[in-house]
Structure formats: structure tokens, C-alpha cells
Amino acid sequence: MLIIWGRINSHNVKKVVWAAQECGLPFERREMGGKFGYTPDYLAKNPNHLVPMIEDGDVVVWESNAILRYLFAAHAPALWPADPAVRAQGDQWMDWQFLYADAQREAFLGCVRGGKDGSDPVVAKSAAACAELMTLLDAQLARTPWLSGDSFGVADIPMGTYAHTWFHLPVERPSLPHVEDWMARLRTRPGFQDIAAVPFT
Numbered sequence: 001m002l003i004i005w006g007r008i009n010s011h012n013v014k015k016v017v018w019a020a021q022e023c024g025l026p027f028e029r030r031e032m033g034g035k036f037g038y039t040p041d042y043l044a045k046n047p048n049h050l051v052p053m054i055e056d057g058d059v060v061v062w063e064s065n066a067i068l069r070y071l072f073a074a075h076a077p078a079l080w081p082a083d084p085a086v087r088a089q090g091d092q093w094m095d096w097q098f099l100y101a102d103a104q105r106e107a108f109l110g111c112v113r114g115g116k117d118g119s120d121p122v123v124a125k126s127a128a129a130c131a132e133l134m135t136l137l138d139a140q141l142a143r144t145p146w147l148s149g150d151s152f153g154v155a156d157i158p159m160g161t162y163a164h165t166w167f168h169l170p171v172e173r174p175s176l177p178h179v180e181d182w183m184a185r186l187r188t189r190p191g192f193q194d195i196a197a198v199p200f201t
Contacts (some may be wrong), residue, residue: 002027005042006051007034012064012099014195015161017162019068019154021191023076063159065094072154079153090155093140093147097158100137103129103161111169112200118171127171133167134176141178145185152189160186164196 002025004014010033024032032042033051046062056074061067069091072080073113081087107128110116115122115194137159140147149154161181166173186192 003055004029005032005053005055007031007047008037008195008198009200010034010051011161011165012050012069014056014198015157016052016054016071018069018157018161018191018195019071021081021194022154022157022189023071023074025071042179043050061072062145063096067153068094068157081149081153086149090148090153093137093155094158097162100133101158103133104166107169107171108165108200111171112165119148119168123171127169127173130166131172131174134163134179137163138176141182146182152185156186160192164192165200168200 002014002020002029004020006016006029008014008017008029008087013029013033017027017029032053034036034083038049042053043049045055045060045088048062050062052064053060054067056070057066059070060108061070081090085109103126107123107127107130110126112122118124118127144150146152147159158182164180164186166181189195
């Protein structure tokens with residue numbers, strides 16, 4: 001059985017749990033990171049000393065988006081584009097998500113962990129950076145219904161996880177009609193519903 005290591009309130013762990021559900025995989029999630037700390041055995045397997053990490057039989061993978069690519073390629077080939085050009089279009093948005101995560105960090109920490117809102121200067125600066133990046137996402141989703149292309153795929157999970165948080169932060173947001181439509185489609189997916197129900201704190 002697939003073992004997912006990591007605390008469920010981590011964005012990156014949420015991505016992996018959602019992906020496992022999309023792949024139809026039974027899994028066991030084991031607490032690690034944050035208040036749970038790290039065991040010596042975990043650190044020996046994951047030199048990055050972060051969560052998540054998976055163990056799929058003898059296969060050990062860390063780094064969340066690498067895990068997503070592995071799970072879809074190994075267990076959900078119908079959702080994994082065979083055409084490298086199509087796959088690369090999704091890959092670029094998966095990697096771009098880390099840029100977005102950096103922009104959202106201060107708004108997330110300030111609002112969710114610090115009880116602040118968009119009136120705080122640090123939060124406001126972070127929210128403005130997020131808004132600028134979200135307009136790029138909106139432009140892409142005006143061209144294709146999914147970040148993976150014509151149908152849902154692995155590339156929709158990373159930004160779907162972070163966008164869910166973005167829409168729950170007490171900050172000003174620009175009009176993002178295509179992102180909002182995409183989010184409405186994501187909300188119909190059981191895997192998304194499960195991770196969206198997890199408290200942020």
C-alpha cells in the first residue's frame with residue numbers, strides 16, 4: 001500500500017493526498033513534520049528534511065510535484081499525457097506554482113497563522129503579488145479549460161490546492177472569471193473536496 005508521510009494541513013501534502021485519490025490508490029497517511037517532528041528513519045530517506053514523502057513498495061519519492069508526476073505516470077496512465085509536448089504544457093504550470101507559493105506565503109502566514117487581514121502592509125504586499133500572478137493564470141484558463149490542457153490532469157492539482165487557499169484569505173482580489181470557473185469544476189472532484197475540508201491551521 002502507498003504510504004504518504006506528512007501532516008495534512010501542509011499544502012504540499014494535500015497535493016499528494018488529492019493525487020492519490022485521483023489515481024484511485026488506497027493509501028495510508030502517516031503524520032510527519034510540523035508539530036510531529038521528524039524521525040531519524042524519515043530523515044535518512046528524505047535528505048530534504050521536509051514533507052511530503054511517499055513510499056510505494058520499494059520506491060521512495062520526495063518533493064511534492066515529483067511525487068505527483070510519479071503517481072500519475074505509474075498508476076493513472078489515462079490521465080498522464082503520452083505526448084511530451086502536451087505534458088510539458090502542464091509541467092510548466094506545475095513548476096510555476098512554486099513561484100506563486102512564494103508570493104502567497106506572507107499573506108497565508110499573516111492571515112491564517114497571525115490573525116491579520118489585507119489591511120496589514122505585509123499581507124497587502126503579498127496579496128498584491130498573488131493578484132498579479134493570478135491574472136496570468138486567468139489568461140491561461142481563458143485559452144484552455146484546465147492547466148493540463150483539454151481535460152483535467154496532474155497539472156491542475158498544485159495550483160488548485162493553492163488557489164483554494166487564495167480564495168479563502170481575507171484580502172482584496174481582482175476579478176478572475178476563468179480561475180473562478182476552473183475552481184468551480186475542481187470543487188466537483190471528490191479528491192479536491194477532501195483536501196478543501198482540511199482546516200488551514
